[in-house]
Amino acid sequence: MFKKIGLFLSSLVLAMMVVISATAPANAATVEVKMGADSGMLAFQPAEVTIQAGDTVKWINNKLAPHNVVFDSSAPNAAELSHKGLAFAAGESFEATFDEPGEYSYYCEPHRGAGMNGKIIVQ
Numbered sequence: 095m096f097k098k099i100g101l102f103l104s105s106l107v108l109a110m111m112v113v114i115s116a117t118a119p120a121n122a123a124t125v126e127v128k129m130g131a132d133s134g135m136l137a138f139q140p141a142e143v144t145i146q147a148g149d150t151v152k153w154i155n156n157k158l159a160p161h162n163v164v165f166d167s168s169a170p171n172a173a174e175l176s177h178k179g180l181a182f183a184a185g186e187s188f189e190a191t192f193d194e195p196g197e198y199s200y201y202c203e204p205h206r207g208a209g210m211n212g213k214i215i216v217q
């Protein structure tokens with residue numbers, strides 16, 4: 095009788111572990127984007143990145159600061175993903191995690207006229 099309950103409980107725990115591991119994010123990655131290209135161009139480098147849903151993009155201040163990241167209002171969660179505060183110091187960074195598949199276009203506010211645009215494709 096007790097043996098049966100023990101067996102039942104251990105198989106229940108095993109079943110729960112399988113469910114938990116199946117729903118945990120599968121190796122969410124962090125992709126880095128430089129603000130200000132190494133070549134001295136007012137650009138995000140790389141300007142376009144493709145990631146998986148759940149991945150994080152980390153923008154790192156590189157050259158020709160200040161920069162920020164503002165998503166077009168057409169992007170899902172544009173306001174929450176944007177980082178309007180300007181980064182002045184080299185190495186300063188900010189991150190955003192993308193849970194929803196789609197195309198996210200963004201730009202750097204002070205350098206928008208110079209074509210400092212980027213795109214995140216979330217699969």
Ligand SMILES: [Cu+2]
Nearest residue numbers: 160161202205
């Ligand atoms: Cu900029």
